[in-house]
Amino acid sequence: MNTRGLRSQLKDSVPVTGLCPQAGPYGVQDSLRRGFSSVKNELLPSHPLELSEKNFQLNQDKMNFNTLRNIQGLHAPLKLQMEYRAARQIQRLPFLPSSNLALDTLRGADDTIGFEDILNDPIQSEMMGDPHIMTEYKLGVL
C-alpha cells in the first residue's frame, strides 16, 4: 500500500530513459530474438501510463525503503532488502508460474487484490513460452 507522500521521494524514482532496450549482447539490434525495431517504438510510449505502470512496483519499493531509512536508520532497509533478495530466488523452472508467496508476504501484497490478479492472469494465458528457449535464456546460453 502506498502510505508515504511522494514529493520528498521524487528524486529516487526510476528515470525515464528508454522503453525497451532492444540491444542484444553485442550492442546492436537483436533481430532474431526481439524482432524489428523502430525509433518511434523506442522513444515514445504507446500510452502515457505505460512507463509509470512498468516501474510502479520499483518506485513504491524505493519510496518505502527511503522512508524506512529516514525513520529507523540504515539497517532497516538493508535487512529488508536482503530478505527480498532471498525470497526472490525461490522460483520454479523459468517457464512455469511461481506463486511468489514469500515475496508477496514480505511486501504485504498477500492480502490485497489488484488489477494484476484479475486482468491478464498469467496462469490463464492461452500461450505458453517454449520451455527450451526460456531455460536457455535464463541460463544465458541463448
Added chain:
Amino acid sequence: MATVSVCQYHRGGFSFENCKRNALLEADINKLGLSSPAARKTGTTICGLVYKDGVVLGADTRATEGMVVADKNCSKIHYISPNVYCCGAGTAADTEMTTQIISSNLELHSLSTGRPPRVATANRMLKQMLFRYQGYIGAALVLGGVDCNGPHLYSIYPHGSTDKLPYVTMGSGSLAAMAVFEDRYRPNMEEEEAKRLVRDAIAAGIFNDLGSGSNIDLCVITKGKVDYLRPHDMANKKGVRTGNYRYKHGTTGVLTKTVTPLNLEVVEESVQTMDTS
C-alpha cells in the same frame, strides 16, 4: 521467437500492447468519416447526504452508450461492505470493477485487522488507486457509510481527489441535484425528510438532464441496518397502450373459397440413426 515475452514469464495487469494499433485504427476510421464505438457511460445523477442517524445515497438508473440508452434499469449503488455503499458515475465498467476490487480489499483488510471496516479506509484505497491511473479510470464516486465514528460521506473524482462533505452530488445531472440540496438541506434531518430530499434531488436530475432517467434508487444506511430501496420511485413508467390496430375476425367478408389438394408422392425414404448414448 521474435518477442521479449518469449524469454521471460509475463506478468498480469494492464497490457498496453494494442495501444499503437488502436491509435492507427482510430485515425483510419476517422479518415473514412465514421466513428469508433463509445464506451457505455452512466451519464448520471448520483447524490448523498448525511442525516441524523446515518447516510442516504440516491441514484438514477439510466446507462447511455453515446446517444442511445443502453440500460433502462441499471443499478448504480454498489456494495462495498455491510455498512458502506458507493454510487458510481462515469464509465460503467470502470465503476463496477473499481468498487468490486475495493470491496474485496476492504473485506481482506477487515479480516486481517479483526474490526468492522471504516469509510475512511475505503476512501483512501479508492483515491490511491484512482491517482495511480491518473484519471484514465473514469470513475466518479459518492461513497457513504456508517462506522464506529459515525456517518461519513465522501465524493471521489476520477483523478483521485476526494471531499468529505455533509451533502454531495456527482454526474452529469449533479448541478440540478445540487440546486435542490442547496435550497432545502438542513443539518440533522429526520429519515423521512432526508429520503424525500434525496428523491427530489434525483428527480431534478432525471427530468432536467438527458443523461439521467428512469427510476430512482435509494440506499439508507444507519448504524445497525441498511435499506436498499430499488426502485424507490418509478418516476418514468412506460405508458400503457390505449388502443389496438388489430382487425377483429370477420371484418373482411369472404366472397369465394376454392380448395386445391396437392398430391405429393413419397420418392425416397432414408433413416439416419442418431448416436444418443
